Amino acid sequence: MTETVQPVIVGAGPAGIGAAERLVKAGLRPIVLDEGFRAGGQIYRRPLIDDGRSYRNRYGSEAKKAERLHRAFDRLVPSIDYRPETLVWNVADTDRGGHLDVLSRGIHREIAFTHLLLATGATDRVLPFPGWTRPGVYTLGAAQTALKAQGCTVGEKLVFMGSGPLLYLVAWQYMKAGASVEAVLDTGPLSSKAHLISLLPRAPRIIALGLFYGVQLKLAGVRILYGVRPEAIIGEERVDGIRFRVGDQIETLQCNALAYGFALRAETQLADLAGCRFRFDERDRAWLPERDALGRTSRPQVYVAGDGSGIAGADAAELAGELAALALIEDLGKAHGGDRARQLIAAHGRILRQRDILEKAFPFPRDWFETVPGTTMLCRCEEISISEARLAIETENISEVNRLKALSRVGMGRCQGRMCSAAAAEFLSGVRKVEPEAVGRLRAQAPVKPIPLTFGVTGEGEARS
């Protein structure tokens, strides 16, 4: 039996980088697999080619952190086995170690691990409304990525909609980039923002930044409306505007792009394939892998960190990455500074308590489906409308999301529910008049993202020790 230890980190965002740094310090050489072209994750995404823009220009208030993390990673590269442009699409044989099936620049490989650290991040949580699939409608995250990585805007005249701190940040970034921001449509009520007052003593920087974005938007004459619900995107082939409701008033705004989102949803499929136990998280309204204070899952030698294990943002992700690495080191029977772990746990806990307040200040629109017409697509891959899903739920007496998928095809398409399953769970629980927890969670199946049918032809297996 070999004594080789081979940790594998999936994801090179703040959590993955934080974990890699700590493992290297402990004398380990992790394999770091990342889907991106360059490390940094979504929040600190780097351009494909350097375009001469400064960190300040690209990352705004987060410039210092971005620069520090990028530099840290660049220094790490000689000490790790870094594989960018690598999609991890399956986890197999997870009994104290296992292997990953990956697609790395078009080549299929099996990568063996003894310890697996999942830092898989998150995607935008979206909800359907009439026109949400129209070209010109983007998620807030995608709109931000266009700015950061491609240095372009998704439109000239934009409306931003949704709930969450990202809403104001992205609107502000677009304004600074020279786009015309027509309005910020916050789906939360103005009264919800009162919760932010209790955040002031705990996180003055967040409040200061929020105020800064809000005030600057206001000063530039951008309308900020609260308690908004969309009626429909205007335009047949593209976005010409948006019609929305505020209270009893219906209004129309002209724009050629809309960016929207409702906080983020964790990417948990690999943890599911690794056999981790899940629990329902009230704050995220989602099923998340169970984790201890350091990031150990229910599976031995499998760890989670960052937004992929629950939405807490980049700062928390970096801490969680290091924490999970400490857990891994501890599990190898090596000593690590217990004080460091305690500090990290305390700091991580503080951020989570801030998230509780932010969730109240930027609430999820629980009544969303009460006003969305039945003709709206719920599942865009399989083109299943809300009324088709409702018919299936009612005639088949469906009370669980996997059953909804089996009987109506919601979540069965290309995205495998990554885009629609949060909405589908909310919709199903609404029809059934139960909490979202009660309708269960969509089971993940490999491949977690589409892979070419030719993968088996071009495949090469790496020798497994």
Next chain:
Amino acid sequence: MTRRISTDVAIIGGGLVGSSAALAIRKAGLDVVLIDKGFCGAQASGVNYGGVRRQGRSPEQLPLSQRAHRIWPRLRELVGIDGEYVRSGHLKLARTEKDFAKLEAYAETVEGFGIGLELIGGRALKARFPWLSAEAAGASLCADDGHANPRLVSPAFARAAERAGATVLEHTSVRDVFSTGNGFTVLAGDGIEIRSRMLINSAGAWSDRFATAFGEAVPLTRIYPSMVVTEPLPLRLPVSMGEQGGGFYGRQVARGNYVMGGGRGRALANPDFSRPAVSAASSVMQRAIALFPHLANAQVIRFWSGTESEMPDGNPVIGPSETTPGLFHAFGFCGAGFQIAPAVGEVICELVTRGQSTTPVDAFSIGRFREASAHTATSL
């Protein structure tokens, strides 16, 4: 708190066999309780390939298969949906002359059953199916075979049984079952006690436990088919395809996805659950590209597997218990139960209501394993 239910027939296992039996028996006027540990039709009945095929079955199965063949076109009338059933034809390829000889021999063996096989030589095959690019020695076409959507069909039978008056208990595990002399007691779920005159064991891969409980141990093993599905693509594949030897099967569904299978998945630590094996999926995908070069740029969106039972002789167990009057078995379909299941349901109904089947099922008697299991017992 105990809930007591009294019924004529209790059915353990709400797959397609149990559900179609429940529907038939209910229609015959008896009270039925259908019990499933999960959702009805969520195991092998709901996640199989969806082939509705007679071609390739053993001669013993063909009378039953022919009976089922007459049921499939009546799905809408029976259960309210057509289940995407199409008589597309089932084309079974032979890669080699030797394989083609096997297809020829099979066609001769089953000639008397009237399933209408047509043997097509290599050159004619190219002319008939120009989209087929792989080299083949020949093929056998069963024009009236086809395919359907298992994840719709199987639950629909359970719902139809329920509408017809059956009591359907889902998410209800059977904890214990025993004979009371003049009937059966089934202890299930959270304090449910079902008393029935008759009992049907149609629990698929879980049936051996219930057979053993009545002194009829069977050499049942579990198999895990390995399936692959592509993104939706333009409609091009008009038939359901198979290959002599069984390494590959594939069909294109109305939505456009290619559903393909071959090889086996593997069990997880809990053998009730399984995952497709990447090696099996990979060989299915390689074969798919050889057969259909137009799939070269297609993407695979999902693998899946399920839990199915297999018997050593490739035939199911269908018929009365040899130890316990009033008990009937219907399981062990070896990965090929989907097409015949609706007929099995009717046969079970006949056995329950009249004591005999109008379709021959003697070959599927559980007694054929009596010696084998006795032998196993002594060798242990």
